[in-house]
Each structure stands twice: as C-alpha cells, then as structure tokens.
Amino acid sequence: MRHKITGLFTLLLLLGCQEMQVEHANTGAQPVAFSTYKWGVSPLSEVPDVSAQLVELDEEMRDTVAAQLEQRGYRRVDEDQYADMVVDYQVALVDEFFSGDTRDPSWDKQFDSNAPQDVVELPPLTDAPLVVMSVGIGPPGGIVIWGGSASEILTRPDSVEQRQRLISKGVSELLRDLPPAYQ
Numbered sequence: 001m002r003h004k005i006t007g008l009f010t011l012l013l014l015l016g017c018q019e020m021q022v023e024h025a026n027t028g029a030q031p032v033a034f035s036t037y038k039w040g041v042s043p044l045s046e047v048p049d050v051s052a053q054l055v056e057l058d059e060e061m062r063d064t065v066a067a068q069l070e071q072r073g074y075r076r077v078d079e080d081q082y083a084d085m086v087v088d089y090q091v092a093l094v095d096e097f098f099s100g101d102t103r104d105p106s107w108d109k110q111f112d113s114n115a116p117q118d119v120v121e122l123p124p125l126t127d128a129p130l131v132v133m134s135v136g137i138g139p140p141g142g143i144v145i146w147g148g149s150a151s152e153i154l155t156r157p158d159s160v161e162q163r164q165r166l167i168s169k170g171v172s173e174l175l176r177d178l179p180p181a182y183q
Contacts, residue, residue: 019152021151022150037077038076087135130153130154
C-alpha cells in the first residue's frame with residue numbers, strides 16, 4: 001500500500017510540474033521589416049453554431065496576440081493593401097486523448113477490452129483538458145515566418161485566470177522571436 005501511495009504522489013507531482021509543450025515554426029524564411037498586421041481569420045463570434053466556450057477561448061487568444069503585437073509596436077489595419085503581415089491563430093480544448101499501436105493489437109486491449117482495433121481511448125491521467133494553441137505570422141500570401149504551436153494541461157478548467165495565464169504564456173513563447181515593429 002505504501003508503494004502505491006508513493007507512486008500516486010510521484011505521478012501527481014509530475015503532472016503538476018508538466019511544462020508547456022512548444023513547437024516553433026521553422027520555415028527558414030528570412031525575417032522582413034513589418035509594422036502593420038491584419039487578422040487572417042475572423043473571430044469565432046462571427047461564425048454561426050460555435051459553442052460559447054470556444055468563442056470565449058477565441059476572444060482570449062485574439063486579445064492576447066493583439067496585446068503582444070501592440071507591445072512590440074505593431075498596428076492593426078483592416079484593409080489588405082495596408083497590411084505588412086497576416087496573423088492567423090487557433091485555440092482549442094482537447095478533452096480526450098487517443099492512441100494506438102498498429103503493430104501490436106493486444107496493446108490497445110490492455111486499456112479497453114471494447115476498443116476498436118488500432119484506436120483506444122487511454123485512461124485519463126487527470127480530468128483536465130489540454131489547451132492547444134497555434135499562431136502563424138507571415139507576409140500576405142506568403143509562408144509563416146514566426147509562430148508555432150503550444151499545448152499544456154489546464155488543471156483547473158473553470159478558472160478563467162489560469163486559462164488566461166496559460167494562453168498568455170503560450171503566446172509569449174510562440175512570439176518570442178518576433179522582432180519589434182519596423183519604424
């Protein structure tokens with residue numbers, strides 16, 4: 001029993017210390033001098049039949065990206081002809097994780113005897129969803145020069161403050177190499 005409690009404590013400690021997973025865009029493109037931007041995507045509040053939760057996440061992500069760009073001196077414009085760069089972003093909550101091993105069908109069955117072949121819902125380590133976000137910045141019609149994707153477990157899904165801190169941390173990390181606006 002003592003070993004089980006120690007193992008459970010260790011697992012919880014590791015989950016609590018899990019760091020944000022970040023992958024930066026690496027296109028090899030040379031940075032250019034930008035000073036203005038436009039959004040490449042419409043806010044989800046303008047899209048019909050989107051859940052209130054996703055609209056709220058979208059607004060938080062958009063506001064955070066805009067604030068980061070403003071801190072670096074970038075100005076938002078609405079007309080395509082005045083935009084030096086286009087900013088695309090996405091944010092989502094993932095509640096379930098799926099995995100499988102096509103080389104070993106018995107691997108799936110060790111988690112769920114009713115699992116379809118090659119796909120299984122793994123037992124959750126926590127009830128916490130995964131926040132997944134991405135940002136891409138580049139010239140209009142061109143390739144992404146800055147950005148990437150980031151994800152982290154949201155340990156308190158009902159906490160607006162934690163969600164906003166997590167999004168802010170992710171966006172900061174994704175835009176860390178973005179230079180100040182060209183003046």
